[in-house]
Amino acid sequence: xxxxxxxxxxxxxxxxxxxxxxxxxxxxxxxxxxxxxxxxxxxxxxxxxxxxxxxxxxxxxxxxxxxxxxxxxxxxxxxxxxxxxxxxxxxxxxxxxxxxxxxxxxxxxxxxxxxxxxxxxxxxxxxxxxxxxxxxxxxxxxxxxxxxxxxxxxxxxxxxxxxxxxxxxxxxxxxxxxxxxxx
Amino acid sequence: xxxxxxxxxxxxxxxxxxxxxxxxxxxxxxxxxxxxxxxxxxxxxxxxxxxxxxxxxxxxxxxxxxxxxxxxxxxxxxxxxxxxxxxxxxxxxxxxxxxxxxxxxxxxxxxxxxxxxxxxxxxxxxxxxxxxxxxxxxxxxxxxxxxxxxxxxxxxxxxxxxxxxxxxxxxxxxxxxxxxxxxxxxxxxxxxxxxxxxxxxxxxxxxxxxxxxxxxxxxxxxxxxxxxxxxxxxxxxxxxxxxxxxxxxxxxxxxxxxxxxxxxxxxxxxxxxxxxxxxxxxxxxxxxxxxxxxxxxxx
Numbered sequence: 001x002x003x004x005x006x007x008x009x010x011x012x013x014x015x016x017x018x019x020x021x022x023x024x025x026x027x028x029x030x031x032x033x034x035x036x037x038x039x040x041x042x043x044x045x046x047x048x049x050x051x052x053x054x055x056x057x058x059x060x061x062x063x064x065x066x067x068x069x070x071x072x073x074x075x076x077x078x079x080x081x082x083x084x085x086x087x088x089x090x091x092x093x094x095x096x097x098x099x100x101x102x103x104x105x106x107x108x109x110x111x112x113x114x115x116x117x118x119x120x121x122x123x124x125x126x127x128x129x130x131x132x133x134x135x136x137x138x139x140x141x142x143x144x145x146x147x148x149x150x151x152x153x154x155x156x157x158x159x160x161x162x163x164x165x166x167x168x169x170x171x172x173x174x175x176x177x178x179x180x181x182x183x
Numbered sequence: 184x185x186x187x188x189x190x191x192x193x194x195x196x197x198x199x200x201x202x203x204x205x206x207x208x209x210x211x212x213x214x215x216x217x218x219x220x221x222x223x224x225x226x227x228x229x230x231x232x233x234x235x236x237x238x239x240x241x242x243x244x245x246x247x248x249x250x251x252x253x254x255x256x257x258x259x260x261x262x263x264x265x266x267x268x269x270x271x272x273x274x275x276x277x278x279x280x281x282x283x284x285x286x287x288x289x290x291x292x293x294x295x296x297x298x299x300x301x302x303x304x305x306x307x308x309x310x311x312x313x314x315x316x317x318x319x320x321x322x323x324x325x326x327x328x329x330x331x332x333x334x335x336x337x338x339x340x341x342x343x344x345x346x347x348x349x350x351x352x353x354x355x356x357x358x359x360x361x362x363x364x365x366x367x368x369x370x371x372x373x374x375x376x377x378x379x380x381x382x383x384x385x386x387x388x389x390x391x392x393x394x395x396x397x398x399x400x401x402x403x404x405x406x407x408x409x410x411x412x413x414x415x416x417x418x419x420x421x422x423x424x425x426x427x428x429x430x431x432x433x434x435x436x437x438x439x440x441x442x443x444x445x446x447x448x449x450x451x452x453x454x455x456x457x458x459x460x461x462x463x464x465x466x467x468x469x470x471x472x473x474x475x476x477x478x479x480x481x482x
Contacts, residue, residue, distance in 0.1 A: 026451075026454060026455050026458050027455075027458050027459060037463060037466045057470075058468075058469075058470040059420070059421060059465055059466065059468065059470075073458075073463075073466075074421050074424070075421070075424060075454070075457060075458040075461050076458060078428060078431070078451065078454055079428055079432075111272075111308060111309050111310050111311075112309060112310065112311050112438060112439070112442075113271060113272050113307075113309040113311045113313065113325065113442065114394075114441070114442060115391065115394045115442065117271045117272075118268070118271050118389055118390045118391050118393060118394045119387075119388040119389050119390075119391040119394075120271070120388070120389055121267045121268060121270040121271035121389035121390045121391075122267070122270040122389065123263065123266040123267050123270055124266055124267075124269045124270040124273065125266060127266070127269035127270070127273050127274055128262065128265060128266040128269055130274055130281075131265065131269065131274060131281075131303050131305050131321075132303065134278070134281040134282050134284075134285050134303075134304075134305070135285055135289070135301065135302070135303050135304075136282070136285040136286045136288075136289035137289075138289070138293060138298065138299070140286065140289070141286055141289035141290040141292075141293060142290070142293070144286040144287075144289075144290060145290045145416070145417070148335075148472070148474065148477060149417075149472070150290065150416060150417035150418070150472060150474075151417045152293075152294060152415060152416065152417065153414060153415055153417060153468070153469075154415070155411050155414040155415045155420075155465075155468065156411070156464075157407070157408065157411055158407045158410070158411055158460050158461060158464055159407075159460065160400070160403060160404070160407070160456070160460055161456070161459035161460045161462070
């Protein structure tokens with residue numbers, strides 16, 4: 001079973017470069033020679049255009065459109081439903097997950113969470129106490145992050161593109177300084 | 184299609200506003216009746232409805248009416264909602280998982296303007312795809328959603344979105360706007376004795392409040408915060424959009440997403456909004472970690 005599984009995975013890997021996922025442009029964007037805003041533009045792809053999604057590098061994704069290949073911002077493309085793998089999330093993992101036998105078991109005893117159940121829910125003090133037990137302190141979380149090589153970065157909050165006045169977060173439009181020097 | 188949806192949302196908003204106004208006047212009416220003794224005409228001071236015996240409850244009511252809920256009160260409200268939600272769906276019996284999710288979530292929370300809140304994170308028993316936030320820093324995601332995640336960055340992104348709701352007090356504002364005022368009318372009528380009763384009245388039935396949709400802009404805002412917090416924490420900033428894209432591929436008729444799709448704009452719309460808002464703003468951001476190797480796999 002496991003062997004068969006690995007075989008499938010391997011086949012997916014081999015197939016990936018040839019069998020590209022398809023995507024749709026969700027906004028106009030400049031196609032560039034490299035995964036960088038500073039690289040030369042090779043053409044513009046319009047919102048709604050259908051593209052082949054080839055690979056990803058940081059915030060950029062390589063696409064093929066109308067015979068040309070180039071890089072656009074990853075948020076400019078949405079992978080199509082029938083692409084068979086989510087390039088944004090990684091084709092390999094998704095392929096593996098789809099064939100995870102534990103998922104089949106889970107389906108057998110499906111447990112939802114609908115409005116009715118939520119409305120009828122009764123306070124559970126024991127579970128709340130358990131929840132408390134697992135909480136992580138600042139020191140613990142910082143230690144975890146350090147062990148994982150995670151470092152805080154300064155990134156400002158992002159406002160809505162339109163109607164900025166209405167939905168601007170109150171008082172916290174700049175994130176500079178947050179989390180700085182935690183490590 | 185899109186405009187129909189918008190009208191629907193607009194309609195819902197206006198209804199709740201009307202209800203809120205009605206309830207507010209109802210409440211004020213009740214307050215007057217209660218405070219003004221029939222014999223003498225005294226000026227009514229709505230800021231001080233307190234009878235000495237009902238102090239904590241009255242304080243909470245006052246705070247909610249005035250829109251300035253203290254940290255302590257916010258946490259109490261969150262606790263009540265969290266306890267109710269856990270009554271509907273208990274924590275997954277996997278201590279390792281719960282501890283892991285708390286560490287990732289806590290690290291993300293440290294990148295915010297509320298680093299010292301007592302943040303709690305939990306994975307709950309449900310095959311639905313959903314995540315919930317309650318005031319005071321209570322965050323939950325379902326086992327179904329956890330299973331969909333590919334790496335730690337995606338987990339951080341999902342938690343970051345929920346953290347965003349807590350930071351901007353979206354649910355607290357929702358309670359204050361509609362249900363809160365409805366509750367106040369009921370409270371004065373029935374003379375609730377203790378704070379717990381007041382709280383439960385405020386929250387409504389069970390954990391129903393988490394199934395109540397926020398307005399679209401609140402969801403878009405939480406998406407933007409999720410992306411930014413992931414980036415601040417050193418993760419791949421594009422992991423949350425990846426989760427959204429993945430959820431967007433689930434058929435709209437699938438039961439596992441019925442509540443999520445009912446209370447949130449469709450992932451396609453969310454991705455579109457996020458894309459427009461982010462634009463070139465993250466171009467200079469160095470690549471973050473996916474944390475795929477560390478990701479805790481469900482047993």
